[in-house]
Amino acid sequence: MPSQQKPLNLAKELQQKFPAEVLSTLREVGKVASQMGVTAYAVGGFVRDLLLGTPTLDIDIVVEGNGIALAQKLSQIWQVDLTVHERFLTATLHWRLKEPKSASTPAPTHACALSRLDIATARKERYPNPAALPEVEPASIFDDLWRRDFTINAMAICLDPKRFGELVDPTGGFNDLRQGVIRVLHKRSFVDDPTRIFRAVRYEQRFDFEIERKTLQLIRHARNESLLTKLSRDRIKHELWRILQERDPTKPMRRLSELRILPVIAPELCVTKKRLEWMRRTNEWLNWFAEKFPEKPLEREWALLLPLLPTVEAVNSFSQRYQLGESERECGLALLKALKRRTPKRPSNWVRWLNPLPLEAALVLAAKRSSPNDLLWQRYFLEWRWTRPDITGEDLKACGIAGRAISVGLQAALAVKLDEGADAHKQLEVALRRAQPYRTLRR
Numbered sequence: 001m002p003s004q005q006k007p008l009n010l011a012k013e014l015q016q017k018f019p020a021e022v023l024s025t026l027r028e029v030g031k032v033a034s035q036m037g038v039t040a041y042a043v044g045g046f047v048r049d050l051l052l053g054t055p056t057l058d059i060d061i062v063v064e065g066n067g068i069a070l071a072q073k074l075s076q077i078w079q080v081d082l083t084v085h086e087r088f089l090t091a092t093l094h095w096r097l098k099e100p101k102s103a104s105t106p107a108p109t110h111a112c113a114l115s116r117l118d119i120a121t122a123r124k125e126r127y128p129n130p131a132a133l134p135e136v137e138p139a140s141i142f143d144d145l146w147r148r149d150f151t152i153n154a155m156a157i158c159l160d161p162k163r164f165g166e167l168v169d170p171t172g173g174f175n176d177l178r179q180g181v182i183r184v185l186h187k188r189s190f191v192d193d194p195t196r197i198f199r200a201v202r203y204e205q206r207f208d209f210e211i212e213r214k215t216l217q218l219i220r221h222a223r224n225e226s227l228l229t230k231l232s233r234d235r236i237k238h239e240l241w242r243i244l245q246e247r248d249p250t251k252p253m254r255r256l257s258e259l260r261i262l263p264v265i266a267p268e269l270c271v272t273k274k275r276l277e278w279m280r281r282t283n284e285w286l287n288w289f290a291e292k293f294p295e296k297p298l299e300r301e302w303a304l305l306l307p308l309l310p311t312v313e314a315v316n317s318f319s320q321r322y323q324l325g326e327s328e329r330e331c332g333l334a335l336l337k338a339l340k341r342r343t344p345k346r347p348s349n350w351v352r353w354l355n356p357l358p359l360e361a362a363l364v365l366a367a368k369r370s371s372p373n374d375l376l377w378q379r380y381f382l383e384w385r386w387t388r389p390d391i392t393g394e395d396l397k398a399c400g401i402a403g404r405a406i407s408v409g410l411q412a413a414l415a416v417k418l419d420e421g422a423d424a425h426k427q428l429e430v431a432l433r434r435a436q437p438y439r440t441l442r443r
């Protein structure tokens with residue numbers, strides 16, 4: 001982190017940390033804004049992460065002036081898509097290049113490492129009621145920064161050509177960042193928006209910071225005043241899912257439990273040392289599986305919560321509370337049932353035990369019984385789960401097998417293939433013998 005100067009200029013850090021095309025894009029934003037008589041700033045997490053030495057391409061631009069007009073102008077210049085949200089004075093540029101309107105129109109030439117750029121008019125907010133969505137109106141960059149959640153997110157970098165790289169820090173975010181402190185900007189912060197409680201914990205645990213004393217008192221006050229219950233379940237679920245997307249979700253979950261937030265939003269969750277360790281290993285297994293099978297989607301957040309849901313009642317209640325789908329609920333119930341069985345020895349018994357489970361439940365069960373270094377469990381996910389017999393139902397039908405006997409025969413064929421490495425001829429022989437009681441002769 002650079003040593004502080006007055007005013008601190010981060011142009012050098014921007015040049016060192018970002019590709020040339022990203023830096024050029026930021027400079028052009030500042031130049032076009034200046035030509036329109038307004039001033040553009042990069043703000044929020046982009047500035048925080050740059051100062052922490054972990055730069056991100058998730059860039060938010062705030063404009064002292066008409067941010068939507070600037071976005072429209074840049075969209076025309078760069079020939080990129082634009083989405084406008086008039087109510088919130090915001091717009092988003094999308095780097096999916098537009099097709100030329102005609103043969104005489106040149107193809108878009110602006111290329112950038114960014115996939116999107118969010119641009120907003122500098123604004124201040126008014127909360128008509130606690131936990132309500134805010135009403136916004138245009139304001140200065142200082143008003144815009146003072147409305148934010150924490151000081152470390154309330155910094156901006158000026159993009160104007162005459163001040164490019166200059167840090168704007170009215171709330172003391174730079175010093176709090178150096179000291180590792182999470183601090184709100186005013187005492188009504190959690191009253192206005194109780195979801196900031198989740199973000200405070202998330203940032204504290206992600207950066208290994210500490211929520212400062214007065215902010216901690218305000219969190220406890222908001223909890224005691226039941227402000228979290230004023231939030232919609234969708235907003236709570238959104239914040240909870242974002243916590244579960246952290247690199248190590250056990251840390252913020254433990255902290256939420258310590259602050260007695262979880263009993264308010266999800267009393268079904270049982271947070272103990274053993275269950276958090278199970279959750280940690282689940283995260284490891286999910287990461288392992290995603291690396292091996294990047295094309296197979298997983299409901300990561302739900303899988304990470306399953307170790308904290310100890311009973312059928314807990315699974316049903318949490319699923320109902322947050323209006324999860326029937327597939328998620330059944331996944332949780334299937335896991336609880338499968339946990340009652342011992343780990344088998346024969347591969348065919350592994351398949352009978354685990355293949356009926358959704359992938360998420362099987363991975364959570366693996367985390368309960370092993371680590372991703374366990375070669376036997378690895379073999380199940382890499383090989384056994386996907387193994388199929390070398391004969392088909394049509395082969396059995398040709399031998400006079402019908403109805404349920406086909407399923408019985410195929411299961412037997414798969415078992416002998418897994419357990420003995422049998423070839424197709426042997427598989428067919430075993431399948432016919434096992435299906436014999438169901439055999440129907442066709443003339």
